[in-house]
Amino acid sequence: MFLSPCCLIKDNAHVEQSTPTVTIYSDGGAQPNPGAGGWAAILIYGDVQKEISGGEADTTNNRMELTAAVRALEALNRPCRVVFYTDSQYLKNGITTWIKNWKKNGWRTANRKPVLNQDLWEALDAQTAKHNITWKWTRGHAGDVYNERCDVLATEARERHRRAGN
Template structure:
């Protein structure tokens, strides 16, 4: 390319973006937990969910993102919506430093949930991923649906009183 060539970067085509909405939680925390992810592509919707007996809210939030990204069949542009500041900040701000410091945090201690962070980074590496934070329990239909799916997964696995 000549130095005077003009390079135009086009915005992503909204018709070719996979939108993912994730959520996870426990009751109590730590305790039985559930996670969910809703993937949308054009007019197709896929819902994923699961549960674990002994876990934390943060582990369930991370599991939702890992499972969603791992379920994609080919590289694509992805927008992940999460109500977890831990997930959003971890992946967009802290993970580069953790990797550089051999998975140690600012205090020099091992990073919590390293197994899940590594899954997310590996799954995200083949995609163009934009991470978006949304306020939880604030009337966003997709976030509310993800919350219900995670709760239903936890209750189905461990009982309605949980």
């Protein structure tokens, strides 16, 4: 039925736009922090949705937020316009503001300390270069249906990895 958010198969006809617009919601978390963590994303293209999720036995909230964003963008099979919703100020501010200076300063913060999660920031930076992305912050646990669904998926993934890690 649905292989990638940038192509839609409906009634056995393949429909493509020259530059598709995809909406993405993502979430991630760890409990405790650090501890078992989960991430999730929902990719929406027209009337089709794709849910992806995963986790790790030992991680942090921020690593899971970043992983969700990276995995969601990796799921796109061609350059897209993306409207990306996150409830993580860390993710939104990092990718829209802080990363420019981090790269200019050799992956050092304003305090000259190494940037945490540099591996994931570099992966996210590489993925964002492929797309035209508008980043939007949404308040977590405030009733946004897709944000709430991502939270459920991330929690389920976290619990699967907690059980697998014990």
